[in-house]
Amino acid sequence: MSAPDLGRRALLKGGLLGGAGAFTLAGAVASSGAASEGSAPGTSSTGTADLVVPFHGEHQAGITTPPPPHAVFVGMDLDDGVGTTELGRLMRVWTDDISRLTAGVAPVTDQEPEVAARPAGLTVTVGWGPGLFDRLGLDDRRPSWLAPLPPMPVDDLDEAYGGTDLLLQLCSHSPVPLAHARRLLVGAARGIATPRWVQPGFRDPGEQAGLAFRNEFGQVDGTVQPDVADRDADLLWIGPASASHPGWVGGSSLVLRRIRMDMEDWERADRVAREHAVGRDLATGAPLTGGEESTPVDLHAVLPSGLPVVDRHAHVRRASPHAPHERFLRRPYSYEQVGTDGTVETGLLFAAFQADPVRQFLPVQRRLAEGDLLNIWTVPVGSAVYAVLPGCAEGDWLGRALLV
Amino acid sequence: MSAPDLGRRALLKGGLLGGAGAFTLAGAVASSGAASEGSAPGTSSTGTADLVVPFHGEHQAGITTPPPPHAVFVGMDLDDGVGTTELGRLMRVWTDDISRLTAGVAPVTDQEPEVAARPAGLTVTVGWGPGLFDRLGLDDRRPSWLAPLPPMPVDDLDEAYGGTDLLLQLCSHSPVPLAHARRLLVGAARGIATPRWVQPGFRDPGEQAGLAFRNEFGQVDGTVQPDVADRDADLLWIGPASASHPGWVGGSSLVLRRIRMDMEDWERADRVAREHAVGRDLATGAPLTGGEESTPVDLHAVLPSGLPVVDRHAHVRRASPHAPHERFLRRPYSYEQVGTDGTVETGLLFAAFQADPVRQFLPVQRRLAEGDLLNIWTVPVGSAVYAVLPGCAEGDWLGRALLV
Numbered sequence: 001m002s003a004p005d006l007g008r009r010a011l012l013k014g015g016l017l018g019g020a021g022a023f024t025l026a027g028a029v030a031s032s033g034a035a036s037e038g039s040a041p042g043t044s045s046t047g048t049a050d051l052v053v054p055f056h057g058e059h060q061a062g063i064t065t066p067p068p069p070h071a072v073f074v075g076m077d078l079d080d081g082v083g084t085t086e087l088g089r090l091m092r093v094w095t096d097d098i099s100r101l102t103a104g105v106a107p108v109t110d111q112e113p114e115v116a117a118r119p120a121g122l123t124v125t126v127g128w129g130p131g132l133f134d135r136l137g138l139d140d141r142r143p144s145w146l147a148p149l150p151p152m153p154v155d156d157l158d159e160a161y162g163g164t165d166l167l168l169q170l171c172s173h174s175p176v177p178l179a180h181a182r183r184l185l186v187g188a189a190r191g192i193a194t195p196r197w198v199q200p201g202f203r204d205p206g207e208q209a210g211l212a213f214r215n216e217f218g219q220v221d222g223t224v225q226p227d228v229a230d231r232d233a234d235l236l237w238i239g240p241a242s243a244s245h246p247g248w249v250g251g252s253s254l255v256l257r258r259i260r261m262d263m264e265d266w267e268r269a270d271r272v273a274r275e276h277a278v279g280r281d282l283a284t285g286a287p288l289t290g291g292e293e294s295t296p297v298d299l300h301a302v303l304p305s306g307l308p309v310v311d312r313h314a315h316v317r318r319a320s321p322h323a324p325h326e327r328f329l330r331r332p333y334s335y336e337q338v339g340t341d342g343t344v345e346t347g348l349l350f351a352a353f354q355a356d357p358v359r360q361f362l363p364v365q366r367r368l369a370e371g372d373l374l375n376i377w378t379v380p381v382g383s384a385v386y387a388v389l390p391g392c393a394e395g396d397w398l399g400r401a402l403l404v
Numbered sequence: 405m406s407a408p409d410l411g412r413r414a415l416l417k418g419g420l421l422g423g424a425g426a427f428t429l430a431g432a433v434a435s436s437g438a439a440s441e442g443s444a445p446g447t448s449s450t451g452t453a454d455l456v457v458p459f460h461g462e463h464q465a466g467i468t469t470p471p472p473p474h475a476v477f478v479g480m481d482l483d484d485g486v487g488t489t490e491l492g493r494l495m496r497v498w499t500d501d502i503s504r505l506t507a508g509v510a511p512v513t514d515q516e517p518e519v520a521a522r523p524a525g526l527t528v529t530v531g532w533g534p535g536l537f538d539r540l541g542l543d544d545r546r547p548s549w550l551a552p553l554p555p556m557p558v559d560d561l562d563e564a565y566g567g568t569d570l571l572l573q574l575c576s577h578s579p580v581p582l583a584h585a586r587r588l589l590v591g592a593a594r595g596i597a598t599p600r601w602v603q604p605g606f607r608d609p610g611e612q613a614g615l616a617f618r619n620e621f622g623q624v625d626g627t628v629q630p631d632v633a634d635r636d637a638d639l640l641w642i643g644p645a646s647a648s649h650p651g652w653v654g655g656s657s658l659v660l661r662r663i664r665m666d667m668e669d670w671e672r673a674d675r676v677a678r679e680h681a682v683g684r685d686l687a688t689g690a691p692l693t694g695g696e697e698s699t700p701v702d703l704h705a706v707l708p709s710g711l712p713v714v715d716r717h718a719h720v721r722r723a724s725p726h727a728p729h730e731r732f733l734r735r736p737y738s739y740e741q742v743g744t745d746g747t748v749e750t751g752l753l754f755a756a757f758q759a760d761p762v763r764q765f766l767p768v769q770r771r772l773a774e775g776d777l778l779n780i781w782t783v784p785v786g787s788a789v790y791a792v793l794p795g796c797a798e799g800d801w802l803g804r805a806l807l808v
Contacts, residue, residue: 342599
């Protein structure tokens, strides 16, 4: 085990994890050691406080990891004058901090080790945005597809939630280690990068096991997903053939869209109108053409009148792939932005991971923007695209192959 | 069972709950019926989704109920022209809605019954602020202590978080039923009252069992609490002797203080400085005079130098009661207010319940404002006081005895 810049505690923890079982794509293991220190007053753990999701591996965690109830996306821009040297320094520091925090071990600069000791399945996923390549002159290492999405007719984008040079996606079963890790990682970037936006999201803790969840419209969302653990793996991960640079193999991409939902107007729509717009039964998530949540929708089914059962503009039809490659891993969260005037903006942090967003995501997005009935009640207000770095082995650091 | 304005489903649910066991002060029972309908995709419940905290009783729920990980406080002002008739109508509607929502039953106007079916221990607690009595000319029914706290030298109050006419405190194990209930109850008040502020809070889900929790400073907070279930009950609940009106018997009061925490400056303080300021060990929460978290602090202990072990201005000393009545039930939550510019304000929603805030809370607050070392890193930015209504029996409604 060679990990020159990890301390003794981290190595011990690493060894413990290494011995606990083989790395699984979506696996999380409970580290009995992680919460043994300073856990008062949390002796009444619900069982998630000690969860550890392995950090090291071919891919970063937080992508195929089942989404826990809390997430926060942090978009950061490089400070003026920062070059590849400083970016490399930041990536080394972040790699060290993330490997510790996710293992339940306090980084050296961390003054709240008791909070760090309860990671609750913390994952941190790092991405690079288009601006980073422009700013640092790294065009030869830029993925061909890495650019903002073209403007969509439904968009009402606010640059306050636009694409940034760097992205951190943090997820956990508890908002406490999430806040702690966010502060520590943002603090570690001081002088190199500054947050432009922070977008927290949530899911129902009762829905941890799968990717599907009930969004704020009450709609079961995220049912149809590619089989990324097996036959659809090439839809998620950048492979040697498509990588613009070998340093991207094992990476992915993230499209993050902030979609505001008009809850007041949605309340005026009755169940029939809602199910017509979605194309699914709201109670069970089953398609209107019958069956259960996992039953494929029959887009050819017609009513006795000859009209389609699923409307031409129903969400489920517009979102259906026209070709096998038009699929991607969706890992969305709900959000609530509380104003200082008693108002609350409600919406969805739509997060999609795929090997190539232009080839896989964009055609679907175009169909939705053109004629999804849900557009009546939704407006995209933020949009960003990132290249997600491959994972790294112990002793290595995120992005090294792209910077040295 | 007489509950004329509850529908058949609610009666069934009520019967189910009635049969499940006697009402306990802090008890929550799992209603096996509550989540049986439309719970897809939440079949993988973590065990909290179906929790039901009984609504009816002598006192409102959400006070002695162990604080679940999510809360939201909503401060609302009565609309112009609203009188006691309209307030009475709102209280009847809210009582009906709250009794259903907390039981996992959708109110009649609720179009997301699948969300309502998973209350996750939802409680809703209703309070009346000083302005309500002024506005409606109800001075004869106003508790003598119901007024804003006097200004404190440490305060930097923002009226955006000041006292309002009405308060809703919602708590749940899941942010999803919380958001749903908030929207429904705020919607039900349309034309009668409008939110001035919405303040969400969180705790670590691993710390559900007790009142104490680790705040964003990493400090164990809320260890010393009165024994409100037994010998200190009169410190919490308004009794016949002290009630300004019989309609308040079984009620309480809430002091809600929004306390901003300067995380950046706190990061510059080392463990020694932090523990000196708090007066407790940060890892275990034990007083600096020894023992464990529950050990009483020895304020007379001195060092060999003759100086006190616990500094004259340490938080634990300033917060210690000088008389037995200077105690109150603390039920705080952490908050993070995310700005639209990449910044995050961190702090504490200090929530204290007591029979009489002027007699019990104010002397302690004065001592803290005068010389608590933690004031170096904290600023109260919001302050509000409410009279908390007594509970109600089935068929009755909150506040009836004060309005008819």
